[in-house]
Amino acid sequence: MTVKIGRNDPCWCGSGLKYKKCHEAFDTKLETYRRKGVPVLDRSLIKTPGQVEKIRESCKINIAVLDYVAEHIKAGISTREIDDWVHSVTVRHGGIPAPLDYNGFPKSVCTSIDDVVCHGIPSDDEILKEGDIINVDVSTIYNGYFSDSSRMFMIGNVSPEKERLVRVTKECMEKGLEKVMPWTPIGNMGHAVHQHALSNGYTVVRDIGGHGVGLEFHEDPWVSYVSEENSGVLMVPGMIFTIEPMVNMGSDEIWTDEDDGWTVRTEDGLPSAQWEIMVLVTETGHEVLCW
Ligand code: MF3
Ligand code: CO
Numbered sequence: 056m057t058v059k060i061g062r063n064d065p066c067w068c069g070s071g072l073k074y075k076k077c078h079e080a081f082d083t084k085l086e087t088y089r090r091k092g093v094p095v096l097d098r099s100l101i102k103t104p105g106q107v108e109k110i111r112e113s114c115k116i117n118i119a120v121l122d123y124v125a126e127h128i129k130a131g132i133s134t135r136e137i138d139d140w141v142h143s144v145t146v147r148h149g150g151i152p153a154p155l156d157y158n159g160f161p162k163s164v165c166t167s168i169d170d171v172v173c174h175g176i177p178s179d180d181e182i183l184k185e186g187d188i189i190n191v192d193v194s195t196i197y198n199g200y201f202s203d204s205s206r207m208f209m210i211g212n213v214s215p216e217k218e219r220l221v222r223v224t225k226e227c228m229e230k231g232l233e234k235v236m237p238w239t240p241i242g243n244m245g246h247a248v249h250q251h252a253l254s255n256g257y258t259v260v261r262d263i264g265g266h267g268v269g270l271e272f273h274e275d276p277w278v279s280y281v282s283e284e285n286s287g288v289l290m291v292p293g294m295i296f297t298i299e300p301m302v303n304m305g306s307d308e309i310w311t312d313e314d315d316g317w318t319v320r321t322e323d324g325l326p327s328a329q330w331e332i333m334v335l336v337t338e339t340g341h342e343v344l345c346w
Pocket of ligand 2: 266
């Protein structure tokens with residue numbers, strides 16, 4: 056049940072202003088789109104300025120953790136060591152690694168090498184070697200607020216083919232980011248990601264997407280990176296979601312390891328890359344909160 060706010064009541068966003076001087080016009084605009092049949096997000100998932108500040112604090116830790124990984128990652132270390140770094144740096148900053156025990160995930164970070172698309176589980180037996188490409192996907196809970204981002208790392212000298220995959224995947228994320236504008240549909244973002252991958256001869260994973268994030272680890276909307284233009288939910292100021300395309304060198308077919316229940320691999324064994332950022336939709340465009 057929602058109680059209608061009076062025009063002279065304090066705004067729901069916590070600004071302290073009267074509703075009529077604050078988000079009334081926003082709500083009316085949102086309602087107009089909804090009536091026209093445009094999918095819009097539930098207002099409970101549109102972040103207030105106060106929530107954005109809390110989420111920003113969580114993001115700072117996530118960035119610091121990935122910066123630490125960037126400085127120390129090299130051939131010869133195990134992915135289990137990366138897990139130790141992520142756990143200790145997160146806790147030192149007062150955070151909690153979000154993946155740990157999330158739906159039974161056994162470690163604090165996902166480490167995905169070469170043909171592993173995502174959700175790789177760190178292991179003592181997995182030693183990084185020259186020529187590997189690895190995605191390190193870090194997520195943090197801080198004071199109850201969530202952040203989530205991932206980067207690719209190239210270990211020593213990497214083949215030109217893999218280097219190109221890593222670079223183009225980052226470009227895909229950036230092309231998508233350019234399309235993040237308020238009052239436009241999120242499908243434009245996913246379409247731009249997909250087009251850039253296709254024009255470089257790659258495919259984009261369809262079955263796993265991005266997500267809203269901040270108050271929970273994974274919130275609505277589910278985000279596709281193979282979407283059509285003019286489709287999907289309307290991006291509105293205060294919305295936060297991830298851009299995290301998984302781009303494959305070969306086919307977009309993937310499979311999940313039944314032994315561990317997590318590790319996702321490419322069907323053809325060819326490499327896959329992923330970069331992930333967290334984006335806030337603003338009044339005038341967007342702001343990257345986490346990378
Ligand atoms: N960080 C991943 C994402 O981008 C989710 C990992 S879930 C886990 O959404 F349990 F595997 F950690
Ligand atoms: Co994510």
